[in-house]
Amino acid sequence: MEAILEHAERVADSAEAFVVTSENTPIQFETNRLKHAQTHQSTSVALRVIKDGRIGYATSTGLDDLGALARAAAETAAFGTKARFEFPSPSSYPAVDISDPSVSAVPQDKMVKLGEEMIAALRSHTPELLCHAGISKGTTSVRILNTRGTDVTYTQTHFSLSVSGELIRGTDMLFVGDMDSSCHPILDGQKLAAIVKQQLEWARNLATISTGSLPVIFVPSGVGSALVSPFIAAFNGKTVFEGASPVGHRLGEKVFDASFSLYDDPTLPFRPTSRPFDDEGVPSQRTPLVETGVVRNFLYDLQTAGLAGRTSTGSAARGRGLPSPSPSAFVISPGKTTFEDMVADIKEGLVVEELMGAEQGNVLGGDFSGNVLLGYKVENGKIVGRVKNTMVSGNIYQLLNKVAAIGSDSRWVGSFLNTPSLSFPSVSVASK
């Protein structure tokens, strides 16, 4: 690996190599039976250089031709953006537990059994349900080296379960499902199956809902599908630096209801989104974004922090290209109201489990608008059935100014979001 930096130093002033190797073995069930077993092995190398003050970048999947990789990076540096940072020197990093050797020891037979058990649990509730399931385990190793002497590495294990079901009657289609993930093996699928069984139970009957402004409860998956994208955009240091974030000028101001707090936390133990340092080798930290309604911080990587005159929050993440600020795991603080109490308070209202297409609108401005893919009508304090042909629209800045209640029912939605249910007194609902 050190050879990469030697090649890079021949053509550039300073350099950093980011190397990821991963192995992942998923199995998949389709329409109630085992269908696929897969193994994915992958290595990728990203070389970032600074030459004459400008950033160059090239990636490759192999280590065979490091000279070509260094030349490609140097070529792009001729046009690259001006570097506003230096690669980080070695530092001390928080101890973050993200590896459990028992993951790789889970036998394939056990993974198959987990899938069979989850599907059996759902079909014992609704026999005509067609189920899909996925069980996956894997290991990812990251190594970052740079010409200022940093050479750091971590290895992370991950395990995930997902199960979903389709129920078709005439042309009416019901989709239910959920997933769970951890750095530990998840050896019991019944918790996940129970959540999906609850969805089936609530969706058993169809209900019609009025058009107008109604009380709406977003359960954790509903928060994930409708309300989170605007936060990701607005608290990105880049959006703030450009002046495009609605909260960019409001650091220290109370923008949200006092009951609302939001953190980005890459240090939570045994979470697949956790790591001791970010994707450019800056130590991880828990960053308060909103505390009791007050805007506290934005997320920065080194370059954006350099531009904005701030410090990196250890939030650099890599997608396909250069590192960019990105949250690792959003945690919304739970409140005290139980979900049952939230529902009990509503005369006519809606529970949103999944909003389809909510992120297509003006996400930067905080707008969301989507079709209720899975949601239930509340009538006189009780969930009475599933609603269809219904759109829910709103703006998170207006909604989160006046929260009716924050739930005590926090859970993980996918691997990225930990949130309780959120209840709002008045949201626009259009139904036909």
Place this chain on the structure above:
Amino acid sequence: MKDITAIARDLPSLKEYSADYLEVRLEDSESSHVTYRGRELESIDRASSSGGNVRAAVKGGWGFVSFNSFEQITDRIEQAITQARYVSGEKTDLAEVQPIVDVSSPPLAQNPVAMALAEKKSLLDEYNEVIWRTHGIQTSSIGYGDAHKKVVFLNSLGSHIVQERADVTLRANAIAARNGDVQQVGLSLGSLGDFSKIRGLHKQIEEISQKSVNMLSAPHVKGGEYTVVLDPILAGVFVHEAFGHLSESDFVYENDRMREIMTLGKEFSGHHLNIIDSAAEPDLRGSFKYDEEGVPSTRTYLIREGKLVGRLHSRETAAKMGERPTGNARAINYRHPPIVRMTNTFIQPGSMSFDDMIADIKEGVYARNWHGGTTSMEMFTFSAGEAYMIRNGKIAEPLRPVVLTGNVFSTLKNIDAIGNDLDMNQGGGCGKAGQSPLPVSNGSPHIRIQHCLVGGR
């Protein structure tokens, strides 16, 4: 760099292995990307990737191994077969196709990746400058990408295919802001590797910039049911989202109730509606000669005169449904197995002019340009980048962007007019089962939909 054609030549015959079906795909690709955020270029990079996969079927079970080291490919083959055997249950059912040997296609006329970065950057600089010249603009974002790849495909039928493909995409967004209110309008297009298709867009980029500023003073539409007219770009997204995904047989073939809904011959719309998916069209982003199972591309009518007449297949879904394969098994790259996907999907043009289409509308919505879209088979939702009220047969005031949603089946029946002005949208890409963005195109003439639900406040 290892030569994948030589590696493929040196592999043992795939017929010798004890699997019902076996295929090996090897891939070499390179790409470049340029992005702008605000006035400045944000990033510019080059990427190269090489890797491959082995897919095996044993008694109805599938094994799949992906890798980007070309060492010991024969071990990978054994591994994929072992996995398939582990999954196996019933019997492998794949539609009959002829083995194809086609290893000498001429190199592509255009390789956008090989062009000088300076030339790409200078065009994008011009576009960014156009956005920033507009009064009221807060910021801009531009994303350019190009790719070129060579794929070698071998299977146990004796097929041996070498294909090259190239792709160019451009996305430009103008973002206007005033008093904490933010609006954006974008442009998204692409081509099958031809860089000249993204030249000369200065005027269009000036228009989107002005529109984003104007939108700040536009009202929100009142939510509810409207007569809606879609422009060719948005109607193309509609046909892709609302009907195209429903035509992908992997969702249908093992699902008896879906099979009932999607019975061939069933009436889905009026006689004026014809929908086609075809990878065999020249020079569109979803075009190719052979799919990722080595099946030649075809032109498939999905709806003809309002009736369901066809659907999109892999070899497995075709066999299980007793229909002919259509060459629609596609994979975004070697890390994924092929699944049933669309290619170029479009509504055939009719005869009505745009003016006639809006002439009878007292109050309606004219929705233009693409922002996004998704479907759950029965329900769809998609969003327009621009929208206007239609009042008394005329285009009236601009609106904030609208989200349209509905039930696929009733909405198809509610299409009551089809224009004469087919246009293909080559921007964006399609996502399914974690494989995104796959190059596709979609298109339509202007269409009119009665009783369409529009989200608003």
